Amino acid sequence: MGALDGKVAVVTGAGRGLGRSHALLMAEEGAKIVVNDLGGEWDGTGKASGPANDVVKEIEDAGGQAVANFESVTDFDGAKRIIDCAVDSFGKLDILVNNAGFLRDKMTFNMSKEEWDTIINVHLTGTFNCGRWACSYFREQGKAGKLQSGRIINTMSHAGLLGNAGQGNYAAAKLGIGALTIVLAREMAKYNVTCNAIVPMARTRMTVQTPGLSAMFVEVAEGQFDDMAPENVSPLVAYLASDQAQSITGRWLSIRGGKLESWLPPQLAKAIDIGKRWTVKEIGERAGELGDLSLPSMEI
Numbered sequence: 001m002g003a004l005d006g007k008v009a010v011v012t013g014a015g016r017g018l019g020r021s022h023a024l025l026m027a028e029e030g031a032k033i034v035v036n037d038l039g040g041e042w043d044g045t046g047k048a049s050g051p052a053n054d055v056v057k058e059i060e061d062a063g064g065q066a067v068a069n070f071e072s073v074t075d076f077d078g079a080k081r082i083i084d085c086a087v088d089s090f091g092k093l094d095i096l097v098n099n100a101g102f103l104r105d106k107m108t109f110n111m112s113k114e115e116w117d118t119i120i121n122v123h124l125t126g127t128f129n130c131g132r133w134a135c136s137y138f139r140e141q142g143k144a145g146k147l148q149s150g151r152i153i154n155t156m157s158h159a160g161l162l163g164n165a166g167q168g169n170y171a172a173a174k175l176g177i178g179a180l181t182i183v184l185a186r187e188m189a190k191y192n193v194t195c196n197a198i199v200p201m202a203r204t205r206m207t208v209q210t211p212g213l214s215a216m217f218v219e220v221a222e223g224q225f226d227d228m229a230p231e232n233v234s235p236l237v238a239y240l241a242s243d244q245a246q247s248i249t250g251r252w253l254s255i256r257g258g259k260l261e262s263w264l265p266p267q268l269a270k271a272i273d274i275g276k277r278w279t280v281k282e283i284g285e286r287a288g289e290l291g292d293l294s295l296p297s298m299e300i
């Protein structure tokens, strides 16, 4: 018996990399899958049907059920068609995995408006678009007494958590996804819908072409554990999608190789209340009591 027997899942950006790996494992665990992928290049340009079709074939060859969908997650109406595709093809939706995305790295002082907009669109707006239509579907089903539970699994990044220089567009989108994850968890709790975010790290075309990261991808000797394989990330997605994870919601969990970590949600560090308006001088005198306020470390 699989952990996702009888479930129906949408995985966006499932034609390659992490999304492909999530789709294959979730299908192996018994879910029927909408394999969504626009099929673009690493920088988001172009489109092709091959990647999504290939993953559908892989799932079917292994005895599973899947259907391809080529919509862009950046299209609000297209996102509705992604969610509708699950209902039309398999009769319902249980799980949405928001994974699609690409990069346009630049230092902020060199970044064009187009480079900013396109990354905010694919990651943050794409997650909103698909999440919005999944939530309205879950809510309708819940009100009609037809929904046992629902799952939304979003994708964040260490770039967002730590504020990586050269990725202002991507980091802002990914931390925005973290906030949206907590909001959706709160909004959908009464319908038994959970919403969590994963923070993956794996070797895909995205990370291989990222300056500074390629050094992390060393050849793995035959028989050795491949720390950077995308397949290491997917068990967390399948677990969060399963009925076992009903009590986990509004959380950020990172995974790389065999390392599984939970992140604290944003929380107050220190407070001083003087019960009146501060003067500039007083803040200067007491800011040190708020702790270390220098540039945060990138160390994890």
Ligand SMILES: NC(=O)c1ccc[n+]([C@@H]2O[C@H](COP(=O)([O-])OP(=O)(O)OC[C@H]3O[C@@H](n4cnc5c(N)ncnc54)[C@H](O)[C@@H]3O)[C@@H](O)[C@H]2O)c1
Residues within 6 Å of the ligand: 012, 013, 014, 015, 016, 017, 018, 019, 036, 037, 038, 039, 040, 041, 042, 044, 051, 071, 072, 073, 074, 098, 099, 100, 101, 102, 122, 126, 155, 156, 157, 158, 199, 200, 201, 202, 203, 204, 205, 206, 207
């Ligand atoms: N690989 C990592 O280490 C890593 C780390 C942190 C976060 N992530 C995140 O994981 C997710 C998957 O990345 P990946 O590394 O597998 O990259 P990838 O390039 O291998 O796969 C991304 C897929 O998304 C698809 N896609 C892009 N734009 C789309 C759109 N508008 N609509 C539908 N599909 C679209 C692409 O065609 C591609 O197949 C991304 O959200 C990425 O930001 C990855």
